[in-house]
Amino acid sequence: MSPAEVVRRLVPADLATLSALELAASSAPWSPDQLQAALDDSDTRVFGIEREACLIGHAVVVRLPFDAELQAILVAREARGQGAAGRLLAAVIEQAQGWRSERLLLEVRAGNAAALALYRGAGFGEDGRRRGYYPAGAAGQREDALLMSLPLA
Numbered sequence: 295m296s297p298a299e300v301v302r303r304l305v306p307a308d309l310a311t312l313s314a315l316e317l318a319a320s321s322a323p324w325s326p327d328q329l330q331a332a333l334d335d336s337d338t339r340v341f342g343i344e345r346e347a348c349l350i351g352h353a354v355v356v357r358l359p360f361d362a363e364l365q366a367i368l369v370a371r372e373a374r375g376q377g378a379a380g381r382l383l384a385a386v387i388e389q390a391q392g393w394r395s396e397r398l399l400l401e402v403r404a405g406n407a408a409a410l411a412l413y414r415g416a417g418f419g420e421d422g423r424r425r426g427y428y429p430a431g432a433a434g435q436r437e438d439a440l441l442m443s444l445p446l447a
């Protein structure tokens with residue numbers, strides 16, 4: 295990580311910057327209310343990665359009774375392919391280990407090559423598939439969800 299790059303927990307004061315990143319970079323942006331709820335919830339952590347003090351990505355992880363779930367990970371389009379998501383995921387894994395979670399869970403579109411490369415590279419395995427789980431996108435067809443997990447215990 296370059297000296298000007300920082301990963302930190304985001305707080306309610308970061309809401310406006312976080313909302314702007316969601317709107318600019320996500321194909322299905324979280325609303326400001328959803329982001330606010332995540333920032334306020336004691337069982338949720340929102341991590342941000344900043345470059346030159348500018349937010350270029352974030353990840354949301356929730357504590358469940360035994361496991362933790364990665365609910366979102368997003369990197370600004372112009373900052374992709376430079377390891378930012380890998381660094382966010384490392385912070386998420388550290389948080390889940392701190393919670394003593396047994397596994398880190400997530401679900402991902404079966405056709406999301408970048409996300410799948412990220413998760414497989416971090417050691418996630420596939421636990422199952424929900425057929426036609428995601429509504430049709432630009433391609434016009436519903437898409438399967440892959441259920442993945444990383445054992446932590």
Ligand SMILES: CC(C)(COP(=O)(O)OP(=O)(O)OC[C@H]1O[C@@H](n2cnc3c(N)ncnc32)[C@H](O)[C@@H]1OP(=O)(O)O)[C@@H](O)C(=O)NCCC(=O)NCCS
Pocket residue numbers: 320366367368369370373374375376377378379380381401402403406407408409411412415
């Ligand atoms: C998925 C996403 C977060 C990855 O962010 P990123 O910062 O570009 O990822 P990184 O640079 O950390 O790369 C992580 C790994 O994925 C690989 N990768 C990145 N983009 C890729 C692509 N388009 N195709 C294949 N592999 C890719 C990298 O080579 C890297 O693997 P390595 O560690 O073996 O080199 C980013 O593409 C994004 O924000 N997508 C939109 C939101 C999204 O789909 N989130 C996931 C929802 S489950």
